Amino acid sequence: MAKGKGSGSKGGRSAFSGLSVVASAVLLFMVALPTFITLTVGLLPSLVAFIFDRSPGRTMARCVFGLNFSGVAPYILEVWMQPAQTVGGATQAVFQPLALSIMYGAAGLGWLLYLAMPPIVANVLNLSAQRRVSELRKKQRGLIKTWGDSLIKEVDRSGN
């Protein structure tokens, strides 16, 4: 019941979050349509990632979004810098091949970062474990050198 309640509250928060995004989007659509168009087109990979990433914490989506947003941010600023924010101007700026390449390329980098980071961490952890094992083996060799085979026998005996 508690679980149900918990998941209900989580679902509620998620729904609330989604609703707030939709509400923000609607508000943005109504107040700043050029910005909305730039964001919608630029953050399309993040949108797709958020839809398809069902993993807990949605780390992949967050990775893609972070770098995707970094790629979109300059164009948002460019839209905001124009004296008259028009849909045409925004559309023209967004649909430039270079702009699209930068925005979507940044999203791709985010995805690559997501793919590359776990093996790197794994290697770091493995190396650390190997170093520890080697340290422990050295310590054991030292003990055997001091105490001789009787140490092994005693360890075996107590182990049995």
Add this chain to the structure above:
Amino acid sequence: MAEQAEDQEQDVSNGAATEPVMDAPGGGAPAPEEPVETPDSDDVAVNAGGKSVEIGNFRVFLDLRMPEFDMGHCKAYSADNLRRDEGSAFALVTDPVLPTRHDHLTFLAGMHMAGQIDLLDYEIAYWPPIGRKTMVLFYEKPSGGKVIAKESKKLPIDEHDIATVVVEPLMNVMQAFSEKGLAHRNIRADNLFFADPMREKIVLGDCASGPPGYDQPPVYETTARMSAEPAGRGSGNVTDDFYALGMTLAELGIGRQPLKKLNDQEIMELKLSKGSFQAIASQEKLPLVLIEPVRGLLCDDPEERWGFSELNAWLDGRRTKPVQANTEKRAARSQNLAGRDYYTVRSLAQGISKNWVTALGPLRDGTVEIWLRRGLGDNERAKALSDAMRQLQWAGTDKRSAEDVLVARSILILDPSGPVRFKGFSAMIDGLGFMLSYDVQHGRGPQRFADVIVRDIPSFWFGRQEGYRPDVQKQQQLYKNLRYYIQQQSAGYGYERCLYATVRNQHCLSPMVEEEFVVDIADLLPALEKAAETASEESWPVDRHIAAFIATRLEDDVEGQLMAMQNPSDEVEYSRAIISMLAIVQWRHGPDNLQNLSHWVARLMEPAIKVFHSKARRERVETEIPKLAKRGNLVELYNLINDEQERRKDQSEFVEAVAEYSEAESEVFDLESSGPARMELAEKVGQQAAAFASTMIALLTVSALFLMHIF
């Protein structure tokens, strides 16, 4: 002395030389006439008087036998006292396979007692004719010679002088012995010597050279003790000496040994059927003057037998209470066993012991019980026999053994004062130790003794004794220990422990030191030092005999070491226990330098070094051992491996090291076996890190753009 030696040489040439120089151990074949050349023959000097050997303060002439001073199984040799000019001595060489009597030697050595031959000294020495060490007793030579001469047929002492010449000195000796709680047990006419050339006083001969009563002719022993084997006749008490005195008087009165024409069995039967005195009186002609004391002294009931007061009264010419000739109750009808009729319980007991197998039938079918009830009217004995038979029915699977126990118990029911008899074994309760010693050293082995103890026959003997007797109580306490020892299998116990616990002068029978005739524990290590010269590398310097010998003779308690020796497979504890025992002996009795033994022990210390776990400590001990072995000090060697503080430190450090090693091993195991988990963790952490990095990049980008716009 030279003159005496010459005289002796004359004696030898006149016939004594035809006798063996010295019986081989155990009374075997005569030794060669010429002394055997031995490794120790350097000690044997050849001088004008012939070959001689120096033993302590005496020079003993090997080729000057003195047959007239032979005492029992021991041979006498002429000896010269090197420290004293006056008086003359002779050496009595004991049989190395028969134990001497410690209490008697210590009591008599160096002491002058009227009526007893003076024991000047005694030594353990190498005796060339038998090629091994044995105990040699040095006695003052009685100047009057032996009382009973072999050739002479006339009475050596006038019957009217016997009281003053014989009885008075002998009473003095018996009094002195009984005050010490001892019995002479060697009183016989053959062992009497004239103390002076005038032949006015006699002295008693040796009593310490062999087991008590061993040399006594059976007729000199009470019916109880003559049923036992010679070596097992037991220490006895003063009443046994009185009995022997009675027979001595009879022999002196008759001029020859009473009942000599009869064999042992006939003497026994005659004594049992008629009583000792009647047995003598019916066969021999006793002088009138001796009838009264002989009757009193040969009384078969020890309670009724004459003692000091009666003898004193007789010496003073007063009349004494009459004694009953034969107290043995005779049955109205006989009990037949193996074709012979028996009328008294003791003769039947003797008959059963001689017909062990056939006796079982009449015992089991109740014939003997019925005979006791109806023929003898002895319901108490009949009931005891019936109880013994009832116990046979409760016997488990070992029926044969239970039947043997029944026979042994039946004998004790019929003759409670007699010896413990079990199959061929027959020894008085106070002669068990000497009997064991005899069996072990004469090839019979300890099995008979062990059988008796394991089947607890002596307990039944104690149970059959009536009234309180301090000597029986003492024996009972000793027996409890024997039973405990024989039940233990490990070194330091067993029959070996029984042997050394019961026979104080038993030399150590370990093959390593037996030739050295080690009686005193102080001589053990020097003997082992000698044995170490030829000892094999694998052998241990302490075997079962030496362990038992040390356990018995050493003043200190070595039970802890014996416990450790129970498990020879635990080499560390076993070797430590052995080294510890030897070190204690050296610490107590020396000598300070035992190089060969130390090297022997050092070779065997390898397992003991293992008490240290640390390699550094072991190496230190290993380098120290040869240095200490060179100094010949076992105590230092032992201390080296038994430094308690160092051992404790080593142990605690070892325990810590084991814990550390185990911890490391377990961590390594965890690290090596946690690959998949680590991969999972790496993926999770990597993804989170990527997300975090991405977010940070976004924030930095936005911040940078914002700042660029501003500036």
